[in-house]
Amino acid sequence: xxxxxxxxxxxxxxxxxxxxxxxxxxxxxxxxxxxxxxxxxxxxxxxxxxxxxxxxxxxxxxxxxxxxxxxxxxxxxxxxxxxxxxxxxxxxxxxxxxxxxxxxxxxxxxxxxxxxxxxxxxxxxxxxxxxxxxxxxxxxxxxxxxxxxxxxxxxxxxxxxxxxxxxxxxxxxxxxxxxxxxxxxxxxxxxxxxxxxxxxxxxxxxxxxxxxxxxxxxxxxxxxxxxxxxxxxxxxxxxxxxxxxxxxxxxxxxxxxxxxxxxxxxxxxxxxxxxxxxxxxxxxxxxxxxxxxxxxxxxxxxxxxxxxxxxxxxxxxxxxxxxxxxxxxxxxxxxxxxxxxxxxxxxxxxxxxxxxxxxxxxxxxxxxxxxxxxxxxxxxxxxxxxxxxxxxxxxxxxxxxxxxxxxxxxxxxxxxxxxxxxxxxxxxxxxx
Amino acid sequence: xxxxxxxxxxxxxxxxxxxxxxxxxxxxxxxxxxxxxxxxxxxxxxxxxxxxxxxxxxxxxxxxxxxxxxxxxxxxxxxxxxxxxxxxxxxxxxxxxxxxxxxxxxxxxxxxxxxxxxxxxxxxxxxxxxxxxxxxxxxxxxxxxxxxxxxxxxxxxxxxxxxxxxxxxxxxxxx
Numbered sequence: 212x213x214x215x216x217x218x219x220x221x222x223x224x225x226x227x228x229x230x231x232x233x234x235x236x237x238x239x240x241x242x243x244x245x246x247x248x249x250x251x252x253x254x255x256x257x258x259x260x261x262x263x264x265x266x267x268x269x270x271x272x273x274x275x276x277x278x279x280x281x282x283x284x285x286x287x288x289x290x291x292x293x294x295x296x297x298x299x300x301x302x303x304x305x306x307x308x309x310x311x312x313x314x315x316x317x318x319x320x321x322x323x324x325x326x327x328x329x330x331x332x333x334x335x336x337x338x339x340x341x342x343x344x345x346x347x348x349x350x351x352x353x354x355x356x357x358x359x360x361x362x363x364x365x366x367x368x369x370x371x372x373x374x375x376x377x378x379x380x381x382x383x384x385x386x387x388x389x390x391x392x393x394x395x396x397x398x399x400x401x402x403x404x405x406x407x408x409x410x411x412x413x414x415x416x417x418x419x420x421x422x423x424x425x426x427x428x429x430x431x432x433x434x435x436x437x438x439x440x441x442x443x444x445x446x447x448x449x450x451x452x453x454x455x456x457x458x459x460x461x462x463x464x465x466x467x468x469x470x471x472x473x474x475x476x477x478x479x480x481x482x483x484x485x486x487x488x489x490x491x492x493x494x495x496x497x498x499x500x501x502x503x504x505x506x507x508x509x510x511x512x513x514x515x516x517x518x519x520x521x522x523x524x525x526x527x528x529x530x531x532x533x534x535x536x537x538x539x540x541x542x543x544x545x546x547x548x549x550x551x552x553x554x555x556x557x558x559x560x561x562x563x564x565x566x567x568x569x570x571x572x573x574x575x576x577x578x579x580x581x582x583x584x585x586x587x588x589x590x591x592x593x594x595x596x597x598x599x600x601x602x603x604x605x606x607x608x609x610x611x612x613x614x615x616x617x618x619x620x621x622x623x624x625x626x627x628x629x630x631x632x633x634x635x636x637x638x639x640x641x642x643x
Numbered sequence: 644x645x646x647x648x649x650x651x652x653x654x655x656x657x658x659x660x661x662x663x664x665x666x667x668x669x670x671x672x673x674x675x676x677x678x679x680x681x682x683x684x685x686x687x688x689x690x691x692x693x694x695x696x697x698x699x700x701x702x703x704x705x706x707x708x709x710x711x712x713x714x715x716x717x718x719x720x721x722x723x724x725x726x727x728x729x730x731x732x733x734x735x736x737x738x739x740x741x742x743x744x745x746x747x748x749x750x751x752x753x754x755x756x757x758x759x760x761x762x763x764x765x766x767x768x769x770x771x772x773x774x775x776x777x778x779x780x781x782x783x784x785x786x787x788x789x790x791x792x793x794x795x796x797x798x799x800x801x802x803x804x805x806x807x808x809x810x811x812x813x814x815x816x817x818x
Contacts, residue, residue: 235798248657248660248720249719249720249721251663251664252665252721252722255663255664255665259665260809261818279657279660280661287662287663287669288661290661291661337719338719339718339719340717340719340743342719354719354743355719355743355746355747356719356720356724356743356746356747356750356751357664357721357747357751358721358747358750358751358807358808358809359746359747359750359808362750362808362809362812365818366812366817366818368817370808372798404648404713404716405648405712405716405739405741408713408739408741408742409742435717438713438716438742440742493648583652583657583718584652584656584658585657585658586661587658605650605652605717607650607653607717608653608680608681608682609652609653609656609680610652610657612658614682
């Protein structure tokens, strides 16, 4: 019996030839990522357990990316950034992307990719559930809490229960109006918010492999919304081109064997996919966009690790160019690199930034912003009964701030089309 | 007593994640805001509209949480099990857990996340008096004299027994 990509990576990091799903193993960690929300708690547990003067297991393997509560006057949030700074200085950590400096990046999951920390075949843990995003690079990556992160800081190891794999295959070609967000919302709708609990969501098929790295990251980002332990897409030439432009470090490429064992396999016809939303208040509350065309919205929000990448904004700009939005529309680039792309890359002779400004959108600075509500003064946060169409990844009650607000998760195309009409709108109405 | 899919934003809304988890005074705020994101009609089933922590208080009058399936889904924030412990919770019994919450509860040694194969939702009411027997793996509702099974802890049993992941690793000679 062969092995899946995930099983091969975990076996290699546990020093074993073979592992079986359900088995508990200890793996060597290649990268530990933390941020401003969970970093301070992690550091405090690390010091409590390993001593005030303890040193991290390998300073080259720690990446700290403040991104959640950056542009706020909240004194506790700002204090947490100071704790990160102090730790980085004390441990002399090379990979820290400090707020208020040219090094500042923004949302950790995209920053990891853009700064060359995502490498095929590696094991990456992060104190954020959307760490599964990095699986787009053919690596094992998953979210953990402060205690596990502190354990890694001290030892470079963590226990893992080997997950069973689920394979989602898309054959053929996606229609032009379909984005990766439509696909992940479709699949989560099909399997439910706990349909992949403690399992791997492996994506395959020529339609998936035709996606850009940005779109692959969108797919893998929301594995956690299906309960998944990790997501993975095997590395190919698209992956290697992206990786080689950003790091010189070596990596290993793994492929799933033809006779690997899967808990579940499903094949979809890519050409049959339709634009999808997740209605309030759960990411698996799936509906076709065209079935929701009578839902009036107060706000459109395009941003976050899953919906604030260059390709997301290019899609939105395609629809917004030369038009005016009908509702408050927030544009939040995930990272400073994406912000620079908005300033420099053009469509029909105009920069994306100018297209958004001319359309009447509000532009925020790179960070997690209102994706998870945050302090009261967070850009784009809901405070009342707003109905929002958003390219983010969660629509649990209160996720974007107010418990009374209602969030529809959607692709950047759908969010932009809806921004123009003031109701949930199928992008095909605009693209034809 | 709560329903299915109680996510971490309901357990502790993200705006409160700014407080220190190590400062004894500041961390009390996590108790104050525990479960403050649960919509009113879902808080304290079957009736609903019950506050987990009274206004102005930092501890709950309840010590056991009963949840449905996929308890603790969403974010990896360890503030979620931490806030429940700070509020005075000693055990959770759910149909199933999201795995990061489950790991965090065990590795951090906050409380034991028990699972039960039995239908708890229609047989326990908020405010009932419960006894958990860890040795026999049973839950007794003293208010209605119902008994329920608890699942064995499986692969995490040794970590639970040791107290947390650090104590487990020390016993095993890893650190």
